[in-house]
Structure formats: C-alpha cells, structure tokens
Amino acid sequence: xxxxxxxxxxxxxxxxETAKQVLKTxxxxxxxxxxxxxPKALSYNYLDIAFSPYGDYWKELRRMCVQELFSxxxxxxxxPIKEEEIKKLVDSVSESASQxxxxxxxxxxxxxxxxxxxxxxxxxxxxxxxxxxDKFEKLILNTFLFLGSFSASDYFPNGGWxxxxxxxxxxxxxxxxxxxxxxxxxxxxxxxxxxxxxxEDFVDMLLRMEKEETVLGSVKLTRDHLKAVLMNILIGGIxxxxxxxxxxxxxxxxxxxxxxxxxxxxxxxxxxxxTISLDxxxxxxxxxxxxxxxxxxxxxxxxxxxxEAMSEFEINGYTIPVKTRLYxxxxxxxxDPDIWKDPEEFIPERFINSGIDxxxxxxxxxxxxxxxxxxxxxxxxxTMVEFGLANMLYQFDWKLPxxxxxxxxxxxxxxxxxxxxxxxxxxxxxxxxxx
Ligand code: HEM
Numbered sequence: 110x111x112x113x114x115x116x117x118x119x120x121x122x123x124x125x126e127t128a129k130q131v132l133k134t135x136x137x138x139x140x141x142x143x144x145x146x147x148p149k150a151l152s153y154n155y156l157d158i159a160f161s162p163y164g165d166y167w168k169e170l171r172r173m174c175v176q177e178l179f180s181x182x183x184x185x186x187x188x189p190i191k192e193e194e195i196k197k198l199v200d201s202v203s204e205s206a207s208q209x210x211x212x213x214x215x216x217x218x219x220x221x222x223x224x225x226x227x228x229x230x231x232x233x234x235x236x237x238x239x240x241x242x243d244k245f246e247k248l249i250l251n252t253f254l255f256l257g258s259f260s261a262s263d264y265f266p267n268g269g270w271x272x273x274x275x276x277x278x279x280x281x282x283x284x285x286x287x288x289x290x291x292x293x294x295x296x297x298x299x300x301x302x303x304x305x306x307x308x309e310d311f312v313d314m315l316l317r318m319e320k321e322e323t324v325l326g327s328v329k330l331t332r333d334h335l336k337a338v339l340m341n342i343l344i345g346g347i348x349x350x351x352x353x354x355x356x357x358x359x360x361x362x363x364x365x366x367x368x369x370x371x372x373x374x375x376x377x378x379x380x381x382x383x384t385i386s387l388d389x390x391x392x393x394x395x396x397x398x399x400x401x402x403x404x405x406x407x408x409x410x411x412x413x414x415x416x417e418a419m420s421e422f423e424i425n426g427y428t429i430p431v432k433t434r435l436y437x438x439x440x441x442x443x444x445d446p447d448i449w450k451d452p453e454e455f456i457p458e459r460f461i462n463s464g465i466d467x468x469x470x471x472x473x474x475x476x477x478x479x480x481x482x483x484x485x486x487x488x489x490x491x492t493m494v495e496f497g498l499a500n501m502l503y504q505f506d507w508k509l510p511x512x513x514x515x516x517x518x519x520x521x522x523x524x525x526x527x528x529x530x531x532x533x534x535x536x537x538x539x540x541x542x543x544x
Contacts (some may be wrong), residue, residue: 111427119434121412122424123441124290125448125472128479130424131416131435136480143415143434150286151252151344153511157337158485159345159414165326171485173325174338178230179310179486187229191493192384194224195500206538209512214358214501215533218351219249220498226346231296231339232310234344238295252285252344289343294334312339318484345486349409350493352529353476356407357399357498359534360455362507363518367457371399375503378542385503390495396502398457402496404443404476405466406455409414409527410439413478439475440528448473467491505538 112119122128131139141163142148148160158174177183198221205212227235300312309317315335323330361368374395379385390396401413418433429435444452449459465471466489469479477484484490509515521531 114434116213117434118430118432119436120424120429121436121438123438124268124445125442128437128439128442129472131437132475132479134431135422135424138420139416139418139429139433139435140481141417141419142482143417145415147282150282151289151337151340152435153333153337155337156334157341159341163419163481166328167326169325170338174341177314178342179489181429181488184489187225188387190228191496194221194228195496197224198497199500199504201499202538203540206505208538210535211535211537213533213535214258215351215355215530218354218497219347222350222493225493226342230311230342230346232312233296233299238292248285248288249347250342252289261481289340290336292343293339296339297332297335311342314338328397345484346489348527349481350490350497352409352527353400353403353407353490353494354497354501355530355534356538357403357494358507359520359530360403361399361502361516362430362509362534362536363515364455365515367399367455368502368507371419371457372502372506375499379499379503385494385496385499386462387492390492390499393495393499395457396495396499398460400491400498401460401465401467401474402455402457405449405474406443406453407522407528408439408443409478409529410476410478411528412436412438412526413475414482414526416482437475437478439478442473442475445473504541506541507536507538510535510537 110121110123112121122131142155142160144155149155151157152160155161158167158171161170200219202212202217224235227233227238296312296323297316300310300316312335315330315338319330319332319335327335328334361371374393375385376534378389378392382389413436416435416437418429418431418435421431422429442448446452460466465474467474467476469475469477469483477487477490509518519532522528523531
C-alpha cells in the first residue's frame with residue numbers, strides 16, 4: 110500500500126511474501142532509517158543504534174553492543190541479577206496473595222524489567238536514580254507515544270514544527286528528553302565517583318571509550334553518543350519485554366485451558382526446586398508456543414521501526430524510489446487468514462511441528478524484525494519474557510478480581526511505536542497448592 114504523508118511517499122507492507130522481499134531480498138536497499146523529529150531528539154541527532162542511518166558507525170556500534178551486552182554469554186552472566194529481582198517480585202506478590210489483594214501485573218512486569226536492565230547494563234539499582242518515581246512509567250509511555258505518533262515536522266519539513274508546537278507534541282517531547290538526559294547524567298556521575306556495585310560494567314566501558322577517544326566508523330565517541338546508546342537500552346529493553354508478559358497473562362486469563370496446560374508443563378519440569386534455571390527454560394516447549402502466539406497477536410512493535418530506501422528497487426513490479434519510507438505491518442501479517450487458520454483465536458498448539466519460530470527467518474512471525482536491522486537483543490528479550498512468565502506461572506495461580514468475569518477482560522491497545530495493553534492488567538494471586 111502506498112500512502113502519501115505530506116511530501117513523503119510511505120509504503121506499508123502487510124503480507125509475509127512482500128515482507129520477505131523487503132527484509133531479505135532487498136534488505137541492503139532499504140536498511141537505513143528515516144530522519145524523524147521524535148527519534149532525532151531522543152537519539153541526540155541519530156547517534157544511537159536504532160535510528161542512526163546505515164553506515165560504518167552504525168555497524169561498529171551495533172557490533173560492539175552485541176559483543177558487550179546482548180550476546181548469550183553476557184546475558185547468561187546477568188542471570189544472578191534476574192534471579193535476585195524475580196525473588197523480590199515473588200516475595201511482593203506472595204505478600205498480596207496472603208492478604209488476597211489484587212496486583213497490578215502491568216506495573217510489576219515493568220518494574221521487573223527496569224530493575225534487571227538497570228543492574229545488568231548500568232550496574233546500579235534503579236531505586237536510587239532520579240527516575241525512580243511514579244512518573245517513570247508515564248515517562249516511558251509518553252516516549253513510546255511520541256516515537257509512534259505522526260509528528261507534522263516529519264511530513265512537512267518546512268513548517269511542520271509549528272503544528273507540533275501548537276498540538277503540544279514538541280513540548281511533551283522536550284520534557285521527556287530532558288528527564289531522560291538527567292537520568293543519563295546521574296548514571297555517569299555514579300560511575301565516575303565509584304558509587305555503584307561491582308566491577309567494570311557497560312557504562313564504565315563506554316566512559317573508558319570516550320576517554321580514550323575511541324573511533325567507531327569515522328566518528329569519535331562523545332558524551333552524546335554514550336547517552337544515545339543508553340537510550341536504546343532503556344527504551345528498547347523495558348517496554349517490549351513487559352508488554353509481552355502482560356499480553357501473555359491477559360490471554361492466559363481468557364483461556365483457562367491454555368493456562369492450566371502451561372502451568373502443568375512448568376510445574377512438572379521444575380518439581381520442587383526453589384529457582385528456575387536458564388536450562389529449565391529450554392525444556393518449556395509449550396511456554397515458548399504461548400509466547401510465540403502472544404507475539405503473533407500482540408507484537409510489541411506492530412509496525413516495527415520504519416526503514417528508508419537508500420537506492421531504488423522493485424517490489425511486485427512497483428518501483429520503490431530512494432527516500433521512500435517503509436513500514437512492515439507485522440500486526441496484520443500475524444492475523445492474515447491466508448497464513449493462519451482461525452487467526453483471531455489464541456491457540457498456541459498451532460506452532461506444534463509448524464517449523465515457524467520468531468527468530469527472523471519466518472516472515473509469518475516477525476516480533477523482532479528481520480535482516481540487518483533486526484533486534485540485536487532478541488536473546489536478552491526472549492529470556493527475560495520466558496523467565497518472568499515461568500516464575501509467575503510456577504509460583505502462583507491467578508484469578509480475576511471480585512465481580513469480574515472473563516468477558517470483562519478488555520483487549521484495548523495503547524497507541525505509539527510500542528503497543529501495550531491500554532488498561533493495566535490487575536489480577537489476584539493465589540499461592541499455588543503443595544508449596
Ligand atoms: C520482547 C523483547 C523485544 C522485542 C519484541 C523487540 C523488537 C524489536 C523490533 C521489531 C525492532 C526493529 C527491527 C527491524 O527494524 O527490523 C527492534 C530493534 C531494536 N531493539 Fe529490540 N526488541 C526487544 C527487546 C530489546 C531489548 C531487551 C533491547 C535492549 C536492551 C532492544 C534493543 C533494540 C535496538 C537497539 C534495536 C535497533 C536495531 C537497529 O536498528 O540496528 N530490544 N527490536
């Protein structure tokens with residue numbers, strides 16, 4: 110589908126076949142990112158991984174982050190942090206269970222991912238930071254909102270900023286960017302003054318690279334480059350995993366048969382052990398199907414991150430000119446009746462022997478995208494989701510708050526680059542029997 114937004118030709122791809130042409134066959138023609146007002150402000154002028162144009166700087170920065178933060182080896186080294194944080198979560202939910210009090214799972218999952226990301230990547234406890242307040246969740250939600258909203262300056266390069274100013278988008282954006290900036294400054298201060306736990310972490314390494322005047326591509330790293338990378342970790346890491354866990358629990362509450370089956374699998378696998386290991390996760394095949402089914406219906410980034418054509422190419426006989434903006438609608442592909450039987454139904458069993466997984470090679474299911482720009486933190490995100498859900502399903506049974514029935518569970522989505530459940534998921538935990 111071709112749309113003309115202001116002066117910008119915009120192509121939306123909504124079938125798996127065409128997605129394959131864009132993300133695989135012609136990946137090299139269109140693996141840059143468009144220049145957009147929201148990302149520009151957040152990424153200090155496109156100095157990050159997600160929004161920087163295709164080129165040597167992006168390649169080297171991405172490679173460095175994969176090596177130092179996203180690789181399975183690094184992710185495994187963060188497992189004790191995850192275990193510590195999940196224990197705190199289980200303790201707090203147990204407290205509510207013993208009193209029969211409902212818990213806000215959307216909030217709990219966000220808090221879990223924030224804490225794990227802060228400790229793993231930044232080496233600090235989130236509790237001690239300037240963002241540790243009720244405002245944090247709102248800040249993150251606002252950031253997703255303005256990243257995904259149609260900013261007039263993106264389509265009317267000459268005068269669009271006036272519209273953004275009048276609608277309040279510009280002010281909102283500036284406030285979010287300045288709150289996040291204060292957070293990064295605090296991270297650097299904590300690291301410089303040694304007021305943090307442990308040995309050299311990712312932020313120490315970035316600071317060292319800045320001091321040594323390290324060059325990536327032909328770009329010398331400055332403080333702004335460092336902040337842009339921290340933004341990717343914070344914004345990329347937090348929303349996506351928490352959104353997935355919340356949607357998965359929502360679907361499980363709507364489908365008691367699936368809930369029972371996945372809990373039995375987890376409880377049989379774990380037995381009476383007190384912790385769930387990374388190795389245990391490898392054996393939870395049905396849980397993985399539940400998560401894939403969640404990603405099919407509720408991909409956290411339903412239009413992925415937009416791409417921009419760097420050179421002219423053809424799709425299905427149509428010429429895609431240079432500078433065309435491309436969105437891949439993975440939300441529509443996940444619900445395409447030509448691919449999926451009963452597409453609106455939540456049936457994890459559809460993945461048994463289907464040969465389809467979410468690792469970017471099957472264009473029917475692309476929660477992490479595909480090709481050169483595919484999410485570099487897929488392993489980190491997947492293990493976070495599996496670990497969080499496995500623990501919540503192993504330790505507790507769940508029921509709806511008093512007076513609510515399954516039909517009352519709403520499935521409204523929030524707008525933005527990342528689509529979360531609009532209304533928070535609130536459930537009553539019950540300590541599981543025989544525990
Ligand atoms: C459930 C978890 C996650 C999902 C579903 C997800 C999804 C995505 C998607 C759809 C893209 C765009 C891919 C494309 O354009 O082809 C992306 C890119 C990216 N993600 Fe993730 N993500 C997740 C977790 C994370 C985490 C934990 C981090 C960092 C801590 C992260 C950092 C990034 C970055 C830096 C990019 C930009 C890559 C580039 O442009 O080269 N993501 N992610």
